[in-house]
Amino acid sequence: MLNHQWQLAARPKGHIQVSDFNWTTQELPSLEEGQVLIRNIYLSLDPANRGWIAEGGSYMAPVELGTVMPGICIGVVEDSRNEKFPQGTLVQAMIGWQEYMISDGRGLTAVPRIPGVPLEAFFTVLGHIGLTAYFGLLEIGQPKPGETICVSGAAGAVGSLVGQIGKLKGCRVVGIAGSDEKCQWLTETLGFDAAVNYKTENVRSALKAACPKGIDVIFENVGGAILDAELSLINQNARIALCGLISQYNAKELVPGPYMFGNILVKRARVEGFIVSDFIPRAMEAIPELAQWFLAGKLHYKVDIVEGLDQAPVAINKLFDGSNEGKLIVRISPEPAA
Amino acid sequence: MLNHQWQLAARPKGHIQVSDFNWTTQELPSLEEGQVLIRNIYLSLDPANRGWIAEGGSYMAPVELGTVMPGICIGVVEDSRNEKFPQGTLVQAMIGWQEYMISDGRGLTAVPRIPGVPLEAFFTVLGHIGLTAYFGLLEIGQPKPGETICVSGAAGAVGSLVGQIGKLKGCRVVGIAGSDEKCQWLTETLGFDAAVNYKTENVRSALKAACPKGIDVIFENVGGAILDAELSLINQNARIALCGLISQYNAKELVPGPYMFGNILVKRARVEGFIVSDFIPRAMEAIPELAQWFLAGKLHYKVDIVEGLDQAPVAINKLFDGSNEGKLIVRISPEPAA
Numbered sequence: 214m215l216n217h218q219w220q221l222a223a224r225p226k227g228h229i230q231v232s233d234f235n236w237t238t239q240e241l242p243s244l245e246e247g248q249v250l251i252r253n254i255y256l257s258l259d260p261a262n263r264g265w266i267a268e269g270g271s272y273m274a275p276v277e278l279g280t281v282m283p284g285i286c287i288g289v290v291e292d293s294r295n296e297k298f299p300q301g302t303l304v305q306a307m308i309g310w311q312e313y314m315i316s317d318g319r320g321l322t323a324v325p326r327i328p329g330v331p332l333e334a335f336f337t338v339l340g341h342i343g344l345t346a347y348f349g350l351l352e353i354g355q356p357k358p359g360e361t362i363c364v365s366g367a368a369g370a371v372g373s374l375v376g377q378i379g380k381l382k383g384c385r386v387v388g389i390a391g392s393d394e395k396c397q398w399l400t401e402t403l404g405f406d407a408a409v410n411y412k413t414e415n416v417r418s419a420l421k422a423a424c425p426k427g428i429d430v431i432f433e434n435v436g437g438a439i440l441d442a443e444l445s446l447i448n449q450n451a452r453i454a455l456c457g458l459i460s461q462y463n464a465k466e467l468v469p470g471p472y473m474f475g476n477i478l479v480k481r482a483r484v485e486g487f488i489v490s491d492f493i494p495r496a497m498e499a500i501p502e503l504a505q506w507f508l509a510g511k512l513h514y515k516v517d518i519v520e521g522l523d524q525a526p527v528a529i530n531k532l533f534d535g536s537n538e539g540k541l542i543v544r545i546s547p548e549p550a551a
Numbered sequence: 552m553l554n555h556q557w558q559l560a561a562r563p564k565g566h567i568q569v570s571d572f573n574w575t576t577q578e579l580p581s582l583e584e585g586q587v588l589i590r591n592i593y594l595s596l597d598p599a600n601r602g603w604i605a606e607g608g609s610y611m612a613p614v615e616l617g618t619v620m621p622g623i624c625i626g627v628v629e630d631s632r633n634e635k636f637p638q639g640t641l642v643q644a645m646i647g648w649q650e651y652m653i654s655d656g657r658g659l660t661a662v663p664r665i666p667g668v669p670l671e672a673f674f675t676v677l678g679h680i681g682l683t684a685y686f687g688l689l690e691i692g693q694p695k696p697g698e699t700i701c702v703s704g705a706a707g708a709v710g711s712l713v714g715q716i717g718k719l720k721g722c723r724v725v726g727i728a729g730s731d732e733k734c735q736w737l738t739e740t741l742g743f744d745a746a747v748n749y750k751t752e753n754v755r756s757a758l759k760a761a762c763p764k765g766i767d768v769i770f771e772n773v774g775g776a777i778l779d780a781e782l783s784l785i786n787q788n789a790r791i792a793l794c795g796l797i798s799q800y801n802a803k804e805l806v807p808g809p810y811m812f813g814n815i816l817v818k819r820a821r822v823e824g825f826i827v828s829d830f831i832p833r834a835m836e837a838i839p840e841l842a843q844w845f846l847a848g849k850l851h852y853k854v855d856i857v858e859g860l861d862q863a864p865v866a867i868n869k870l871f872d873g874s875n876e877g878k879l880i881v882r883i884s885p886e887p888a889a
Contacts, residue, residue, distance in 0.1 A: 470808025
């Protein structure tokens with residue numbers, strides 16, 4: 214039985230190129246006792262992936278050249294010699310950019326079938342994206358009812374949930390996104406109080422108008438000029454939850470930090486970086502509330518599904534040019550019948 | 552009776568010039584019921600003063616042109632019609648850059664005479680400087696025994712206390728200062744584990760050698776390239792207590808934030824600005840411990856006393872070129888006999 218996988222061939226300079234990967238074929242061995250064969254169904258593409266393959270790495274040592282590109286996936290156990298994961302079990306795991314994986318069960322999380330919950334929800338509201346939004350906003354941002362939250366990358370997978378959770382917690386929520394359509398979705402469907410189109414508006418003036426009482430919490434996904442506009446409007450004791458800096462992930466040279474850095478001092482603000490993996494042990498503090506909101510129709514999301522594993526190296530760039538419409542997912546093979 | 556005072560004449564462009572102030576003379580009225588006449592003895596010059604007169608202000612509205620330049624001072628009550636502050640009482644107050652002040656008692660803090668404690672100690676270890684070091688390091692920096700603390704502006708009034716408190720709390724302490732003499736004072740007199748001369752050494756390599764286990768707490772007084780060198784060496788969950796950014800207070804244009812800003816995200820670090828005035832209500836949590844350490848000979852400081860109020864506009868620049876040797880104080884008039 215054959216497996217196809219994308220192996221990292223070169224560290225990208227700037228934007229990711231297809232030539233940074235090799236499309237390879239392997240013959241899969243037969244299963245040993247304790248192992249399972251997983252067919253990959255969905256691959257999550259996330260901004261953090263860019264850091265994993267950067268020179269020097271980011272959170273962890275960089276992915277080695279000549280190995281499979283990692284990625285969070287949902288798959289199905291097609292063959293099993295492990296009683297914990299019988300055939301037909303849906304699992305979430307770091308399968309990576311490949312069609313199949315043989316696993317001894319470590320690092321697999323069973324995904325439950327819940328009526329009314331599509332599988333893709335485990336990549337958004339009920340997965341790493343939901344936990345990022347939940348813990349980043351509530352634990353790091355510490356918003357209080359009536360405060361103003363500003364979210365950059367607001368139409369993205371994380372940002373759109375952050376804003377909705379902020380509204381559920383009684384805050385004023387202002388989002389920054391890259392098109393009028395996205396801004397309209399934020400205010401009309403998701404209930405944001407205001408949205409700023411950073412491609413057509415002067416971000417600082419538009420934000421100032423949208424945040425008449427200043428900004429108490431920034432949920433930052435972008436960095437650069439957008440972060441500067443936000444920082445210029447922070448209130449005393451503001452909290453900045455630093456989730457991502459997508460504007461600089463493809464930079465070929467060192468990028469300066471925010472010009473308004475001094476305002477962190479003057480306003481006695483707190484900037485705190487966080488990573489969802491640090492909160493995984495506490496996932497069950499969040500999942501019940503997220504699930505309850507989702508099943509009650511209070512949390513919306515969009516998915517942008519790209520067909521075919523062969524498209525992964527091209528599709529990932531949609532995250533960086535902002536052309537994705539919702540959570541970016543590659544469909545590698547069909548979902549099994551429920 | 553005549554008073555002389557320095558009034559702000561212009562907002563400095565870059566470094567402070569004598570011409571930014573006017574030397575003026577006033578006839579003092581006689582005291583009304585409830586008032587006291589205070590003769591100014593010592594004026595504290597602090598980096599934060601620069602922000603008070605900047606366009607747009609910093610923590611507060613900027614000092615108005617044509618008014619006395621503010622400053623923290625110690626004076627003595629020479630005449631009193633207020634029973635709370637009888638003649639001879641030593642007081643700390645925002646007297647400013649002038650010889651005398653008439654006060655109704657609001658904003659005055661009586662300074663006790665303690666055997667073995669010179670008056671100037673109330674500008675260092677037992678005053679706003681000591682509280683800045685104590686709360687900034689312990690509350691914002693949250694150092695744990697065995698962790699590595701890096702202090703910039705380490706030979707300054709605040710930095711030198713921060714390092715000594717860090718040692719008393721069982722940490723490894725590394726300081727950054729601007730001369731070999733200062734570095735020698737840090738390691739030989741104050742007990743710092745290592746010191747880096749930023750004017751003669753490559754700060755990043757020297758810091759890396761001095762912090763073999765990385766940096767857990769940064770106490771930042773400087774900013775710019777020094778902060779970047781420190782940020783490049785932070786450990787996971789590092790805390791950065793942002794006390795000052797003296798390298799940019801005289802900048803005529805916006806200065807970029809740290810190029811290593813992204814490391815705050817990757818290392819899940821926390822950057823928090825703070826201002827000692829926010830901790831004044833909690834001063835009595837700190838003063839007993841600071842006094843105990845000081846009287847036991849465990850906290851050393853230096854003072855750099857400039858003679859004469861006329862020198863204030865020149866002397867303040869010593870803070871920015873690093874030529875001050877210890878806490879910068881202007882002696883305006885003689886201390887009364889104890």
